Amino acid sequence: MKHILLISREGALKDPLTQAMGQDKLKLDWAQSFQVAFSLATKLQYDVALLEVNKFDASAAEFIDKFLGHNPQTMLIPVSPNAAVEHVTEAMRRGAVDFVHQPTGAAEILERIWKCIENRRLKNEVDFLRHTQPVIYRFDDIVGVSPPMKRVFSILGKVAPTDATVLIMGETGTGKELIAGAIHFNSPRARNSFIKVNCAALPENLLESELFGHEKGAFTGAHRQRVGRFEQANGGSIFLDEIGDMGASTQAKILRVLQEQQFERLGGTQTINVDVRVMAATNKDLPELINTGQFREDLFYRLNVVTIELAPLRERVEDIEPLVKFFLRKYAFQICNRAMEMTGPAMKMLQDYHWPGNIRQLQNVIERAVIMCESDKISPEHIALFDRRPLKKRESALEIPDGGIKLMEVERLLIVQALERTGWVQKNAAKLLGISPRVINYKIQKHKIKRESI
Numbered sequence: 330m331k332h333i334l335l336i337s338r339e340g341a342l343k344d345p346l347t348q349a350m351g352q353d354k355l356k357l358d359w360a361q362s363f364q365v366a367f368s369l370a371t372k373l374q375y376d377v378a379l380l381e382v383n384k385f386d387a388s389a390a391e392f393i394d395k396f397l398g399h400n401p402q403t404m405l406i407p408v409s410p411n412a413a414v415e416h417v418t419e420a421m422r423r424g425a426v427d428f429v430h431q432p433t434g435a436a437e438i439l440e441r442i443w444k445c446i447e448n449r450r451l452k453n454e455v456d457f458l459r460h461t462q463p464v465i466y467r468f469d470d471i472v473g474v475s476p477p478m479k480r481v482f483s484i485l486g487k488v489a490p491t492d493a494t495v496l497i498m499g500e501t502g503t504g505k506e507l508i509a510g511a512i513h514f515n516s517p518r519a520r521n522s523f524i525k526v527n528c529a530a531l532p533e534n535l536l537e538s539e540l541f542g543h544e545k546g547a548f549t550g551a552h553r554q555r556v557g558r559f560e561q562a563n564g565g566s567i568f569l570d571e572i573g574d575m576g577a578s579t580q581a582k583i584l585r586v587l588q589e590q591q592f593e594r595l596g597g598t599q600t601i602n603v604d605v606r607v608m609a610a611t612n613k614d615l616p617e618l619i620n621t622g623q624f625r626e627d628l629f630y631r632l633n634v635v636t637i638e639l640a641p642l643r644e645r646v647e648d649i650e651p652l653v654k655f656f657l658r659k660y661a662f663q664i665c666n667r668a669m670e671m672t673g674p675a676m677k678m679l680q681d682y683h684w685p686g687n688i689r690q691l692q693n694v695i696e697r698a699v700i701m702c703e704s705d706k707i708s709p710e711h712i713a714l715f716d717r718r719p720l721k722k723r724e725s726a727l728e729i730p731d732g733g734i735k736l737m738e739v740e741r742l743l744i745v746q747a748l749e750r751t752g753w754v755q756k757n758a759a760k761l762l763g764i765s766p767r768v769i770n771y772k773i774q775k776h777k778i779k780r781e782s783i
């Protein structure tokens with residue numbers, strides 16, 4: 330829904346415009362005076378403001394300055410029957426995006442409003458693409474056949490059409506950004522901006538200014554007012570990457586945006602309202618950060634309306650072959666302009682590897698192999714893996730934490746887990762652990778494990 334503010338004493342355009350809008354996704358509010366316009370604009374961020382004036386005089390020019398000073402994201406269009414060239418130039422110089430010379434029919438004014446909205450959307454999109462790799466996010470480009478990926482697809486289908494906040498967790502290179510982008514571009518917000526912010530890349534005060542913007546003079550070096558990423562994302566989605574690295578003050582502000590869709594620019598007093606879908610990602614263990622007091626629990630629950638966990642590639646080996654084929658098709662044509670295939674031993678080698686860099690690493694390995702291979706068959710010698718030892722599942726399942734661990738405690742935890750999994754049938758739990766029922770019974774006594782104490 331786009332919001333239009335008509336600022337006009339008589340409101341002559343109100344009815345014709347409302348009629349012309351029909352079923353369009355536009356909503357029109359009418360402000361009879363400059364004062365009412367200011368007060369309405371503090372409650373809602375308007376996409377377009379139409380300033381209907383009989384004569385474009387000094388007070389209209391002054392209003393544009395003041396209004397755009399407070400609402401830099403709104404596109405302002407003066408509408409006037411008496412407009413000379415110098416008036417139009419003056420209005421544009423002050424930041425108006427168009428000038429309607431009356432008499433002009435409501436339908437044409439609407440058309441020009443839509444054009445401005447589309448231009449702004451394109452500008453935001455170009456800004457976004459300029460700052461990120463040019464990825465096109467589509468569900469079809471997410472490859473996966475494993476049970477964990479099937480679960481992800483089923484969640485995607487359900488959450489994409491909604492406004493629900495999504496928290497995406499997974500190791501580096503598991504596709505967190507790809508998933509966030511796919512959700513946005515398959516949602517009703519797809520025509521609006523998808524804004525990405527890496528929360529780990531900036532120190533806290535710069536991050537806040539990046540997210541929420543700042544007023545002129547808010548801090549040393551703030552020479553001009555700046556619109557933040559939340560305002561740019563209005564009507565669309567924002568993707569907060571590496572959210573686990575966000576400082577306490579920013580966390581509090583993000584919580585408020587999630588609860589109230591409101592914030593102030595740094596150094597500003599005006600409350601800004603936005604309509605933004607929030608998606609966040611992290612490769613950190615947020616519950617662990619909550620335990621150590623580095624992440625707010627209330628923010629976690631707000632973000633966690635829908636959680637998507639992306640399993641590491643080594644836990645979904647079935648996906649390796651389809652991913653290899655997907656990347657091979659892409660790079661073979663991009664780089665060599667012909668089809669290529671993977672020999673059996675090369676595929677086996679890829680399937681045995683433990684992929685610490687996950688899908689991004691797999692993608693890079695395939696790209697390199699395509700470059701290195703002179704024929705149309707990729708064999709093991711074209712594949713560069715920095716650790717060729719296959720890591721068997723059994724070896725990787727248990728890992729000693731950096732701070733060490735007590736063997737006795739591990740034993741106790743495993744016994745409890747085995748008992749829980751087998752419904753506390755000792756015989757079956759013993760089998761799961763490869764010990765005799767007598768030994769498990771002895772250990773249960775030793776560790777004083779009791780069902781109700783768990």
Ligand SMILES: Nc1ncnc2c1ncn2[C@@H]1O[C@H](COP(=O)(O)OP(=O)(O)OP(=O)(O)O)[C@@H](O)[C@H]1O
Pocket residue numbers: 464470471472473499500501502503504505506507508612688689692
């Ligand atoms: N299931 C998938 N199918 C196809 N390509 C994928 C898939 N998952 C990830 N990729 C590709 O792998 C690369 C890394 O993905 P992405 O950048 O989304 O990962 P990430 O989890 O955000 O990583 P990081 O934590 O390092 O930021 C991208 O080029 C992405 O397109």
Ligand SMILES: [Mg+2]
Pocket residue numbers: 505506570
């Ligand atoms: Mg990422």
